[in-house]
Amino acid sequence: MKEQIQQKLSDSRVARWTALMIVSFTMMCGYFLTDVMSPLENLLTTKGKVVYFTDDTSISADSLISKVELFAAANALSSPELTVEKLEEGAELQYMETVDGQQQTVQKTISSVASGEGWSSTEYGFFSGAYGYINVFLLMLFFGGIILDKMGIRFTGIMSCGFMFAGALIKWYALSTDFGDTMLFGMNMQVILAALGFAIFGMGAEITGITVSKIIVKWFAGKELALALGLQVAMARIGTAIALGASLSVARMMGNVSYPVLFGAIALCIGFVSFLVYCVMDKKEDASALAVRQEEGQSEEEGFRLADLKLIFCSKGFWLITLLCLMFYAGVFPFLKFATKLMIYKYDVPESFAGMIPALLPFGTILLTPVFGSLYDRIGRGATLMIIGSVMLTVVHVLFALPLMNYWWFAVVVMIVLGIAFSLVPSAMWPSVPKIIPMKQLGSAYAIIFYIQNIGLAMVPVLIGWVIDDFATLRDTSGAITGYNYSIPMTIFAVFGVCAVVISLMLRVDDAKKHYGLEEANMKK
Numbered sequence: 337m338k339e340q341i342q343q344k345l346s347d348s349r350v351a352r353w354t355a356l357m358i359v360s361f362t363m364m365c366g367y368f369l370t371d372v373m374s375p376l377e378n379l380l381t382t383k384g385k386v387v388y389f390t391d392d393t394s395i396s397a398d399s400l401i402s403k404v405e406l407f408a409a410a411n412a413l414s415s416p417e418l419t420v421e422k423l424e425e426g427a428e429l430q431y432m433e434t435v436d437g438q439q440q441t442v443q444k445t446i447s448s449v450a451s452g453e454g455w456s457s458t459e460y461g462f463f464s465g466a467y468g469y470i471n472v473f474l475l476m477l478f479f480g481g482i483i484l485d486k487m488g489i490r491f492t493g494i495m496s497c498g499f500m501f502a503g504a505l506i507k508w509y510a511l512s513t514d515f516g517d518t519m520l521f522g523m524n525m526q527v528i529l530a531a532l533g534f535a536i537f538g539m540g541a542e543i544t545g546i547t548v549s550k551i552i553v554k555w556f557a558g559k560e561l562a563l564a565l566g567l568q569v570a571m572a573r574i575g576t577a578i579a580l581g582a583s584l585s586v587a588r589m590m591g592n593v594s595y596p597v598l599f600g601a602i603a604l605c606i607g608f609v610s611f612l613v614y615c616v617m618d619k620k621e622d623a624s625a626l627a628v629r630q631e632e633g634q635s636e637e638e639g640f641r642l643a644d645l646k647l648i649f650c651s652k653g654f655w656l657i658t659l660l661c662l663m664f665y666a667g668v669f670p671f672l673k674f675a676t677k678l679m680i681y682k683y684d685v686p687e688s689f690a691g692m693i694p695a696l697l698p699f700g701t702i703l704l705t706p707v708f709g710s711l712y713d714r715i716g717r718g719a720t721l722m723i724i725g726s727v728m729l730t731v732v733h734v735l736f737a738l739p740l741m742n743y744w745w746f747a748v749v750v751m752i753v754l755g756i757a758f759s760l761v762p763s764a765m766w767p768s769v770p771k772i773i774p775m776k777q778l779g780s781a782y783a784i785i786f787y788i789q790n791i792g793l794a795m796v797p798v799l800i801g802w803v804i805d806d807f808a809t810l811r812d813t814s815g816a817i818t819g820y821n822y823s824i825p826m827t828i829f830a831v832f833g834v835c836a837v838v839i840s841l842m843l844r845v846d847d848a849k850k851h852y853g854l855e856e857a858n859m860k861k
């Protein structure tokens with residue numbers, strides 16, 4: 337009789353791709369919630385109700401009422417006695433508007449009305465950066481990595497999904513509640529509570545992120561690793577793309593900014609359940625791996641020791657990847673938080689479409705990240721891909737900063753280039769980490785990288801929000817906001833790009849010296 341050779345569950349193609357899909361779905365829900373507020377910046381930073389018209393323009397309710405009343409008085413029409421409550425879907429209004437520098441009478445029909453929250457750009461920046469506060473200031477990501485390597489995938493994953501869900505609920509509660517003028521630490525109570533929820537959510541999302549990375553390396557090492565990591569990132573980008581593309585429509589339809597968050601929390605609940613399903617597979621994989629080791633007479637896998645962290649800290653290649661991650665991602669994710677408003681004010685895109693242009697970025701990466709990942713698996717050239725992506729990031733931000741070509745189609749082209757850059761670097765960077773750091777310390781290694789990266793994710797939105805308020809906001813003589821000049825904020829993003837180029841070049845040189853294998857294919861022939 338033929339002897340049955342013991343195999344690991346991960347040796348089965350179906351099993352490992354199923355495991356990948358399940359955990360990627362959980363991450364996708366997390367990414368949706370991370371970016372769901374970005375298209376709402378304009379709504380959040382407008383006070384009172386915002387009225388949207390069928391021609392895709394929008395205006396604050398107060399300024400609409402005064403314009404309509406002014407028009408009625410100037411034309412000796414009977415006063416419409418308009419109130420905010422009377423502004424509803426289908427209502428037709430006439431008033432004067434400046435079109436191409438000339439005063440014209442316009443007649444518009446209301447398509448929807450939503451409540452603005454009256455936050456300042458500084459408050460919006462503070463809220464957006466909150467994702468990283470607990471990770472950075474309470475060192476939670478660092479501890480999360482150690483918990484992952486010590487307590488294992490199942491415990492850590494369930495814990496972190498729980499944090500994500502709890503944080504999402506707090507954020508939703510804050511956004512759906514009217515706190516009046518209650519202030520805390522000089523900011524509106526709503527901003528503080530929403531930021532707290534986002535901070536707890538961010539801690540959960542990042543620890544889930546390192547757990548999922550470790551899961552993928554566990555199932556795909558020596559197989560289609562870069563492709564698998566690329567596919568996970570691609571699915572995550574679907575979450576971002578849906579958030580950027582649909583969030584404003586949902587908020588407008590429901591009349592409140594809290595609804596997109598509520599839908600995200602419901603999706604996250606399903607993501608949590610899908611992680612529990614993965615846990616069953618993980619248990620089976622561990623059992624089959626143990627059986628293989630026993631059959632081959634191998635000893636128990638060595639556990640993680642704190643002393644192992646020394647190996648990570650002493651690796652120059654590891655630090656270069658970490659710094660590259662900090663600079664590159666500081667130029668992308670925080671940019672996305674401000675990109676919708678950039679489209680409205682620099683490229684004159686109607687607010688209802690403005691979120692669609694930044695949404696092109698994740699959409700492009702959905703296809704390209706696995707393509708570049710698979711390229712890296714088969715032909716290598718990881719370090720080179722990172723250099724090209726960093727150069728593209730820099731060029732894109734320089735183009736956004738320059739006061740020229742303020743056409744919507746140009747913004748679309750530039751955003752597509754950014755999408756290519758945002759596929760190149762992640763598809764090469766993440767699979768390069770296991771080439772420098774062994775599996776045993778991988779959880780901690782990813783955690784340290786994410787930790788440093790989170791410093792950027794937390795601080796850059798705060799910086800940009802403050803810069804927009806103090807240096808980019810244009811006002812008329814009465815102090816009313818008339819527009820924004822994005823040159824300084826975008827130059828800051830371009831500087832991150834330049835740093836990424838320098839670091840990726842240094843990584844290429846270090847790889848040539850130390851032979852990490854970043855330019856070599858991942859798949860063993």
Ligand SMILES: NCCCC[C@H](NC(=O)[C@@H](N)CCCCN)C(=O)O
Pocket residue numbers: 367370371542545548549565569572665669762766786789
């Ligand atoms: N296997 C690692 C995949 C990481 C993907 C990477 N995510 C991050 O870097 C997160 N720490 C930050 C996510 C912030 C979400 N807006 C990515 O490219 O998304």
